Amino acid sequence: MAVLIDRPMWPAHGTLWSHLVSDRSLDELHAFARAAGIPERAFDLDHYDVPAERYDQLVAAGAEPVSNRDLVVRLRDSGLRITARTRRHGG
Structure with a gap:
């Protein structure tokens, strides 16, 4: 879990x-983001958008680098993934 x-x-x-x-919980994600100084406005339903210049810092802080495909698969498998379809059907 990471x-x-x-x-x-x-x-x-x-x-x-x-x-x-x-891939564990939104609480874990929000705590990591707060500790890293990522503003709440960067949160978008199931993820934070972070600019390229923060990448190395976030990896050094403990974020696990993964491919885009692995990120989506692990997020989906965790049950935390929010899709356009999920939004339309209210979760």
Whole structure:
């Protein structure tokens, strides 16, 4: 069980972004984000969006680097994944 981060590859606002998730609980994810100084506004339902310049710092703080595919699989398997379909059907 871990906090996971994928490589920065998602372009927006002039930079690339990573996703930070927990494969255990949202409490674990929020605690990690608070300790790392990630603002609450970066949270998007099941993950935090973090800019590329924070990647190395978050890995040094304990986030496990994984591929995008592994991140999605582990998040889905944890039961914490929120999809567009989940949103439409109210969870």
